[in-house]
Amino acid sequence: MRLPHRRITLAVLLVLGVVALVPHRTRAQDPKVINITAKRFEFSPNQITLKKGEPVKLLLTSSDVVHGFFLKPLKIDEIIEPGKTTEVNLTPQTAGTFLLICDHFCGVGHANMNMKVIVE
Amino acid sequence: MTFDRRSFLKISGAALGIGVLYQVAPLASAEASETFRLLGRHSGEAVTPFSFIQLSDAHVGFSGPPDPLGTKAFERAVEMVNALPHQPDLVLFTGDLTHDSEDKDVHAKRMQNFREIAGRLKTKKLMCVPGEHDAGLDGGALFRENFGPTNYSFDHRGVHFIALDNVSRAKPEVGAEQLAWLKKDLARFSKSAPIVVFTHRPLFDLKPEWEWFTIDGDDVMNALTGYENVTVLYGHIHRDDEHHEGHAHHYAARSLIFAFPEPTAPVKKPYPFDKDQPFKRLGIRVLSAAPKQPLAVQDVELTLREYSGLNGIQQILKTPTL
Numbered sequence: 001m002r003l004p005h006r007r008i009t010l011a012v013l014l015v016l017g018v019v020a021l022v023p024h025r026t027r028a029q030d031p032k033v034i035n036i037t038a039k040r041f042e043f044s045p046n047q048i049t050l051k052k053g054e055p056v057k058l059l060l061t062s063s064d065v066v067h068g069f070f071l072k073p074l075k076i077d078e079i080i081e082p083g084k085t086t087e088v089n090l091t092p093q094t095a096g097t098f099l100l101i102c103d104h105f106c107g108v109g110h111a112n113m114n115m116k117v118i119v120e
Numbered sequence: 121m122t123f124d125r126r127s128f129l130k131i132s133g134a135a136l137g138i139g140v141l142y143q144v145a146p147l148a149s150a151e152a153s154e155t156f157r158l159l160g161r162h163s164g165e166a167v168t169p170f171s172f173i174q175l176s177d178a179h180v181g182f183s184g185p186p187d188p189l190g191t192k193a194f195e196r197a198v199e200m201v202n203a204l205p206h207q208p209d210l211v212l213f214t215g216d217l218t219h220d221s222e223d224k225d226v227h228a229k230r231m232q233n234f235r236e237i238a239g240r241l242k243t244k245k246l247m248c249v250p251g252e253h254d255a256g257l258d259g260g261a262l263f264r265e266n267f268g269p270t271n272y273s274f275d276h277r278g279v280h281f282i283a284l285d286n287v288s289r290a291k292p293e294v295g296a297e298q299l300a301w302l303k304k305d306l307a308r309f310s311k312s313a314p315i316v317v318f319t320h321r322p323l324f325d326l327k328p329e330w331e332w333f334t335i336d337g338d339d340v341m342n343a344l345t346g347y348e349n350v351t352v353l354y355g356h357i358h359r360d361d362e363h364h365e366g367h368a369h370h371y372a373a374r375s376l377i378f379a380f381p382e383p384t385a386p387v388k389k390p391y392p393f394d395k396d397q398p399f400k401r402l403g404i405r406v407l408s409a410a411p412k413q414p415l416a417v418q419d420v421e422l423t424l425r426e427y428s429g430l431n432g433i434q435q436i437l438k439t440p441t442l
Contacts, residue, residue, distance in 0.1 A: 068290075068291060098329065104290050
């Protein structure tokens with residue numbers, strides 16, 4: 001049995017409409033992307049603000065030596081190597097203000113290399 | 121037969137003004153004598169009285185506003201130890217002997233300067249572990265050239281000392297290889313053996329966001345689980361601190377350069393230099409144990425003679441435990 005041409009057109013339009021809606025909803029759930037650069041002895045930016053319960057993707061790069069990226073309350077413990085991008089996906093569940101540190105010794109100013117992470 | 125394990129040793133700190141003096145002495149009771157006889161059998165040597173010093177964080181080569189006096193506090197500490205009526209058997213140095221430099225030759229000279237000052241000690245048994253400022257840039261190569269391995273152990277008069285390195289791997293960790301070594305090292309001792317671990321960073325989470333922790337510190341302490349008489353001495357935090365958890369007692373020594381605030385402070389910023397009290401907060405910890413009593417801990421802040429009169433040194437010389 002052959003479907004009438006008009007019905008097929010309606011079906012196609014319906015499918016297209018659904019498809020058009022799905023990406024819209026998916027985009028709303030896409031993680032926020034934040035690029036962070038490490039260099040002796042600072043992170044740039046040196047402060048980020050995240051939303052509790054909302055996923056975020058951190059893309060980490062180093063412009064000089066190996067650095068650490070450590071924040072125990074958010075279970076972050078990464079190494080940032082020059083020439084590579086380290087991806088960190090997280091959904092913070094605890095609101096607060098935290099101090100993230102470089103925990104890979106990177107030189108005489110290492111102890112002061114940190115960034116503030118605010119979770120609202 | 122049961123023992124109060126804290127009564128095995130009399131560990132008492134003395135008023136040195138800088139650093140910490142620990143005194144180890146068996147107790148006089150018959151029970152304690154039996155305990156020490158057993159300990160001697162386990163460790164191969166009976167515990168006999170002795171004292172030792174912990175110094176930390178001289179940062180030789182550091183120059184900056186928190187302490188414009190350079191090595192003065194370290195030099196004074198050496199003088200004060202040498203002035204003790206009874207010389208300690210050992211001096212333990214818990215890291216950051218030097219302040220780091222990107223210039224290898226400069227760092228090497230700083231290490232030589234440290235050795236020259238430490239060489240003035242009458243006590244010649246100086247046992248060191250590195251801090252991250254000694255070993256962070258070169259993985260401990262310069263330290264090993266001067267002092268040998270960065271982790272080791274030895275027995276002294278019935279007490280087992282373990283030097284742990286939690287700075288040479290760039291990350292604040294001991295690492296799997298050293299953990300395996302530690303477990304093997306401990307295996308020959310009975311659970312009642314007196315053990316003193318000395319290291320640079322705290323082996324517990326004192327304040328991770330200030331890097332006052334060791335990532336695998338829990339693994340170290342788990343390896344020591346069951347050992348009933350464990351004392352951990354460390355530096356790094358430039359202030360006194362004590363922490364008691366389960367079987368272990370952790371003590372930080374003050375630094376010989378400048379002091380940091382307490383861990384509850386909002387910012388890790390050195391206390392500013394006070395020209396009227398240049399070595400303020402470079403005091404000492406006094407520890408003493410008595411049979412069936414918890415460790416008594418006294419924290420004494422002193423100043424240095426040439427800047428603040430004779431009170432400090434007189435207090436030291438009157439201390440009966442010396």
